[in-house]
Amino acid sequence: MTYELYYWPGIQGRGEYVRLAIEEAGADYADVARTDRGMSAMMRMMGGAEGTPPFAPPFLKAGKLVIGQTANILLYLGSRHGLAPKAEAGRLWIHQLQLTIADFVLEIHDTHHPLGPSLYYEDQRAPAKRRTEEFWKERVPKYLGYFERMIADRGGSFVTGRRLTYVDLSLFQIVAGLRYAFPKRMNRFERDIPQLIGLHDRIAQRSRIEAYLASKRRIPFNEDGIFRRYKALDI
Amino acid sequence: MTYELYYWPGIQGRGEYVRLAIEEAGADYADVARTDRGMSAMMRMMGGAEGTPPFAPPFLKAGKLVIGQTANILLYLGSRHGLAPKAEAGRLWIHQLQLTIADFVLEIHDTHHPLGPSLYYEDQRAPAKRRTEEFWKERVPKYLGYFERMIADRGGSFVTGRRLTYVDLSLFQIVAGLRYAFPKRMNRFERDIPQLIGLHDRIAQRSRIEAYLASKRRIPFNEDGIFRRYKALDI
Numbered sequence: 001m002t003y004e005l006y007y008w009p010g011i012q013g014r015g016e017y018v019r020l021a022i023e024e025a026g027a028d029y030a031d032v033a034r035t036d037r038g039m040s041a042m043m044r045m046m047g048g049a050e051g052t053p054p055f056a057p058p059f060l061k062a063g064k065l066v067i068g069q070t071a072n073i074l075l076y077l078g079s080r081h082g083l084a085p086k087a088e089a090g091r092l093w094i095h096q097l098q099l100t101i102a103d104f105v106l107e108i109h110d111t112h113h114p115l116g117p118s119l120y121y122e123d124q125r126a127p128a129k130r131r132t133e134e135f136w137k138e139r140v141p142k143y144l145g146y147f148e149r150m151i152a153d154r155g156g157s158f159v160t161g162r163r164l165t166y167v168d169l170s171l172f173q174i175v176a177g178l179r180y181a182f183p184k185r186m187n188r189f190e191r192d193i194p195q196l197i198g199l200h201d202r203i204a205q206r207s208r209i210e211a212y213l214a215s216k217r218r219i220p221f222n223e224d225g226i227f228r229r230y231k232a233l234d235i
Numbered sequence: 236m237t238y239e240l241y242y243w244p245g246i247q248g249r250g251e252y253v254r255l256a257i258e259e260a261g262a263d264y265a266d267v268a269r270t271d272r273g274m275s276a277m278m279r280m281m282g283g284a285e286g287t288p289p290f291a292p293p294f295l296k297a298g299k300l301v302i303g304q305t306a307n308i309l310l311y312l313g314s315r316h317g318l319a320p321k322a323e324a325g326r327l328w329i330h331q332l333q334l335t336i337a338d339f340v341l342e343i344h345d346t347h348h349p350l351g352p353s354l355y356y357e358d359q360r361a362p363a364k365r366r367t368e369e370f371w372k373e374r375v376p377k378y379l380g381y382f383e384r385m386i387a388d389r390g391g392s393f394v395t396g397r398r399l400t401y402v403d404l405s406l407f408q409i410v411a412g413l414r415y416a417f418p419k420r421m422n423r424f425e426r427d428i429p430q431l432i433g434l435h436d437r438i439a440q441r442s443r444i445e446a447y448l449a450s451k452r453r454i455p456f457n458e459d460g461i462f463r464r465y466k467a468l469d470i
Contacts (some may be wrong), residue, residue: 052328054380055335067327069334076327092311093287099334100290106341107351111289115362116342116369127350127362134351135327146290153284161281196449 177227
């Protein structure tokens with residue numbers, strides 16, 4: 001089966017957590033909205049009255065299934081491609097960690113969009129500055145400290161210990177994204193999260209991920225995505 | 236088995252979506268943090284090195300399992316108490332809808348906390364006003380319009396058609412909460428969402444929910460929760 005991934009074509013965004021999982025699994029997929037007429041196909045599926053029309057991208061078509069919400073897609077893919085434990089307890093645990101990452105991703109987005117997603121960054125520069133200050137003072141240490149502790153307490157190479165899950169791939173993306181968006185702040189902060197940095201480096205060296213990152217399938221970071229490099233926010 | 240729910244004792248908050256599901260299921264549970272020494276038990280579980288320490292409340296102890304993240308808890312409860320379809324496709328669909336509600340809940344929270352959760356509302360009144368404007372202009376119609384369409388297209392009493400799921404209970408809470416927090420705005424908006432209002436009313440009349448709402452187990456809405464009534468934001 002060839003998966004069909006639907007996501008905004010110009011950004012990594014939330015689609016990237018799905019791409020990393022599919023790439024690591026070595027599964028076939030089409031990144032539909034980046035192909036000819038893919039965008040209109042995506043919009044048509046969201047507007048449909050039948051079936052399970054998603055609220056927003058990303059969503060994944062897997063045979064007859066149409067699955068929306070990033071963490072939900074990973075829940076589905078995880079059990080099919082050995083990227084999550086098989087037993088219920090482990091599956092729920094990994095999913096919980098992914099949902100915590102999803103909350104963090106929304107807070108990352110809100111650093112440049114504190115007044116909401118429908119206004120431009122240029123219309124909310126001052127609140128963005130204040131929110132970013134709070135974000136780095138309170139939220140980054142809380143979220144990344146939590147994941148740092150999970151890796152340290154388990155004494156393995158990955159969040160759950162010895163086996164890679166989709167959560168590890170998502171944490172790779174978080175570290176890479178924060179490095180892109182806030183190079184100065186992240187540079188200072190990295191000494192507090194040695195486990196996460198080690199995890200990031202191990203993921204980057206996995207053969208399929210390394211090949212993906214070097215390919216055109218990986219969209220470069222840019223200022224339309226979740227991780228944006230705005231000088232005013234990185235002091 | 237008696238479930239143990241852990242959540243901040245003074246507010247409905249995200250714990251309420253779990254409470255509504257457990258109450259509708261007629262299952263036994265203790266609302267632990269509202270009991271003597273319950274708060275310290277909650278903090279201890281979050282700080283633990285062993286097992287699966289949650290990032291934040293709410294979390295549910297079910298036998299040996301400790302499950303965090305509201306939508307994840309509902310995923311677990313749904314399949315055990317007939318509050319979600321049994322087949323995978325239906326389970327993923329309902330979970331996707333719940334995750335969309337979770338996104339909406341975070342945006343509701345951000346109307347009074349646009350600069351982040353670690354500052355007081357009083358420190359962010361002006362941005363809160365602007366965010367609330369955008370919220371009602373763009374986001375409420377988008378989110379509630381989506382759920383309105385789901386109910387209308389399926390022609391049943393509930394979001395999935397004929398059978399109640401935990402998503403319906405959560406949508407009840409969304410309508411009740413918006414009515415509490417923004418009585419004027421919601422009063423004007425309700426004509427656009429007749430299906431959701433009908434759903435709210437049907438849920439409120441279910442015998443277990445009706446009994447729950449009249450009991451002391453239901454914490455009243457207040458200005459520490461997600462839905463807050465601030466006159467300046469309700470015009």
